[in-house]
Amino acid sequence: xxxxxxxxxxxxxxxxxxxxxxxxxxxxxxxxxxxxxxxxxxxxxxxxxxxxxxxxxxxxxxxxxxxxxxxxxxxxxxxxxxxxxxxxxxxxxxxxxxxxxxxxxxxxxxxxxxxxxxxxxxxxxxxxxxxxxxxxxxxxxxxxxxxxxxxxxxxxxxxxxxxxxxxxxxxxxxxxxxxxxxxxxxxxxxxxxxxxxxxxxxxxxxxxxxxxxxxxxxxxxxxxxxxxxxxxxxxxxxxxxxxxxxxxxxxxxxxxxxxxxxxxxxxxxxxxxxxxxxxxxxxxxxxxxxxxxxxxxxxxxxxxxxxxxxxxxxxxxxxxxxxxxxxxxxxxxxxxxxxxxxxxxxxxxxxxxxxxxxxxxxxxxxxxxxxxxxxxxxxxxxxxxxxxxxxxxxxxxxxxxxxxxxxxxxxxxxxxxxxxxxxxxxxxxxxxxxxxxxxxx
Numbered sequence: 001x002x003x004x005x006x007x008x009x010x011x012x013x014x015x016x017x018x019x020x021x022x023x024x025x026x027x028x029x030x031x032x033x034x035x036x037x038x039x040x041x042x043x044x045x046x047x048x049x050x051x052x053x054x055x056x057x058x059x060x061x062x063x064x065x066x067x068x069x070x071x072x073x074x075x076x077x078x079x080x081x082x083x084x085x086x087x088x089x090x091x092x093x094x095x096x097x098x099x100x101x102x103x104x105x106x107x108x109x110x111x112x113x114x115x116x117x118x119x120x121x122x123x124x125x126x127x128x129x130x131x132x133x134x135x136x137x138x139x140x141x142x143x144x145x146x147x148x149x150x151x152x153x154x155x156x157x158x159x160x161x162x163x164x165x166x167x168x169x170x171x172x173x174x175x176x177x178x179x180x181x182x183x184x185x186x187x188x189x190x191x192x193x194x195x196x197x198x199x200x201x202x203x204x205x206x207x208x209x210x211x212x213x214x215x216x217x218x219x220x221x222x223x224x225x226x227x228x229x230x231x232x233x234x235x236x237x238x239x240x241x242x243x244x245x246x247x248x249x250x251x252x253x254x255x256x257x258x259x260x261x262x263x264x265x266x267x268x269x270x271x272x273x274x275x276x277x278x279x280x281x282x283x284x285x286x287x288x289x290x291x292x293x294x295x296x297x298x299x300x301x302x303x304x305x306x307x308x309x310x311x312x313x314x315x316x317x318x319x320x321x322x323x324x325x326x327x328x329x330x331x332x333x334x335x336x337x338x339x340x341x342x343x344x345x346x347x348x349x350x351x352x353x354x355x356x357x358x359x360x361x362x363x364x365x366x367x368x369x370x371x372x373x374x375x376x377x378x379x380x381x382x383x384x385x386x387x388x389x390x391x392x393x394x395x396x397x398x399x400x401x402x403x404x405x406x407x408x409x410x411x412x413x414x415x416x417x418x419x420x421x422x423x424x425x426x427x428x429x430x431x432x433x434x435x436x437x438x439x440x441x
Contacts (some may be wrong), residue, residue, distance in 0.1 A: 034115040111409035121410030123246040143202040163198035182225040205246035212241035242295035256389040297355040356415035
């Protein structure tokens with residue numbers, strides 16, 4: 001186990017929750033003087049495109065072009081995945097509305113005439129699930145995390161080029177604070193006007209919050225905020241940090257980071273920032289196969305079963321595997337990583353660009369990238385997870401749709417959990433909000 005050796009105490013949301021697994025590869029091949037990496041950069045810098053137009057990043061330059069509706073028969077068939085097959089152009093998952101259309105495009109847009117439910121917009125909630133409250137959300141929220149309760153405090157990463165952790169208040173009566181609790185960017189990166197890419201995760205472990213960001217050149221940092229003792233907060237080198245979860249077993253607590261390294265250990269895999277160690281330590285927990293072309297998404301069910309993923313070459317589709325808690329615990333205690341592809345594959349049946357906890361299971365946001373690298377979502381689906389009688393073995397339930405997309409006028413910007421329930425960020429012509437979804441009892 002190696003001690004984390006980097007300690008320096010101390011927009012729009014539309015997307016960053018679902019930054020693609022190719023972010024690191026894309027920024028590594030983008031010149032320092034480039035105007036953009038993807039369409040999100042153009043929207044962030046220039047605001048919404050004119051009516052009937054959408055932003056695109058062509059040869060690292062922002063341009064507008066007419067909106068192209070994706071034919072229904074094409075949705076979900078595009079092979080492009082969570083990492084970039086073309087060097088220098090990022091299929092930024094979730095950074096634009098889920099399709100080649102923009103709900104903000106203006107007068108005459110087809111979404112203006114679509115019937116919008118005040119809570120779910122045009123999304124369809126499937127049988128077996130119900131909403132359990134909603135709350136407006138600021139439009140610069142990149143990711144949220146919620147304390148376990150019984151009083152649920154909602155924290156958020158807000159801002160783009162200058163990402164900070166804020167409190168949004170107590171669910172569901174959110175009263176966002178304008179005062180920052182912690183700067184996600186390390187001191188040497190603050191004030192940058194380009195080349196900073198906050199990643200779309202915020203994770204809570206009962207004492208701390210973990211966020212992360214990436215810079216051009218495959219450089220990355222995870223930011224560890226100690227809520228009770230801010231002076232114990234730190235920044236740790238973690239290139240390509242893509243997603244993270246909190247894991248606790250016996251006396252060991254750790255953040256498990258899906259990245260290209262942590263502290264002074266490198267390579268695609270799952271890394272543990274062990275917060276129960278004094279000082280905080282780092283080690284590799286899982287290794288990826290040679291077919292891994294980029295990092296992916298992670299979640300831990302309430303029963304401790306983990307799901308970790310990566311983008312698989314040659315088509316860079318995101319894949320995921322379920323891992324029993326005993327397997328993760330053994331890797332943490334022994335210091336010997338397990339091979340992720342030797343675990344239990346999650347049969348998603350398509351590409352996906354987000355994962356989150358939902359009770360004793362996980363949800364994934366399924367779909368495909370279209371020709372302009374915009375992710376076209378088809379559904380948010382849940383997989384129940386349980387341990388079986390064989391030690392280290394996991395049973396994966398059948399796919400159960402939770403939310404279906406009947407059009408692309410409403411989209412899901414982020415997902416996390418609130419206790420045993422799912423909390424989703426939803427955005428459409430009526431603004432952004434957080435919606436709590438639970439299983440019907």
